[in-house]
Amino acid sequence: MKLKTIIGNAIFAALYIAVSALIQPFGFTNVQFRISEIFNHLVVFNKKYIFGIVLGVFFTNLFFSPLLPYDLIFGVGHSLITLLILIGAMKFIKGTWARLLFNTALFTFTMFIIAFELKLAFGLPFWFGWLTTAAGEFIVMLIGVPIMYLLNKRLRFSERV
Numbered sequence: 001m002k003l004k005t006i007i008g009n010a011i012f013a014a015l016y017i018a019v020s021a022l023i024q025p026f027g028f029t030n031v032q033f034r035i036s037e038i039f040n041h042l043v044v045f046n047k048k049y050i051f052g053i054v055l056g057v058f059f060t061n062l063f064f065s066p067l068l069p070y071d072l073i074f075g076v077g078h079s080l081i082t083l084l085i086l087i088g089a090m091k092f093i094k095g096t097w098a099r100l101l102f103n104t105a106l107f108t109f110t111m112f113i114i115a116f117e118l119k120l121a122f123g124l125p126f127w128f129g130w131l132t133t134a135a136g137e138f139i140v141m142l143i144g145v146p147i148m149y150l151l152n153k154r155l156r157f158s159e160r161v
Contacts, residue, residue: 001051008161009052012039016056017063024064032114032136036060038144040083040107044099045148045157047087054080067121074117082110100149104141108134 019036039056042049057079061071086103093099115129151157 005048005051005161009049009055012042012049012052013056013059015039016053017060020056020060020064032133033140034136035140037107037137037140038148040079040141041100041103041144041148042157043083043086044090044096044103045152046161047090048161049157050080050083050087053083067117070117070121074113078110078113081113082107085110096149096152097145100145104138104145107141108138111137 016036016039019039020034023033023035036056039049039053042053054076058072058076061068061075065071065075086099086106089102089106090099093102111134112126112130114133115124115126118124118129118133119126148157
């Protein structure tokens, strides 16, 4: 891995952790609004960002999660699985807007993984957990679509790693 890729991923992992720390209580409940999830959109611009995002999720969960062992398995697993699906699907999806919207729908749908985690950890009803976590994820990711699109115009994420 090039030094530029390592540094770029380290920066975005640190940003993911910092943003998560700012909204900590709202990122770990059954109604989650983890604003840092908009960084998942970086992979739309360059698949190499997967390393920084997954590391950011890992360390965020390690430092802040009240469900430490569960979140290290399910939370990190959710991000890794979903981003790998996105990377595979991008071969068939053309256009930045379409990819960003697909990513939003994909992360919303795969929140069933987190709903299963909440069922195991707290005994919450699966369907309720999926509905509430998916709703929070959808809102955050959808708000992130125009933000990341506009930031990319200025910062050109694909050239940063």
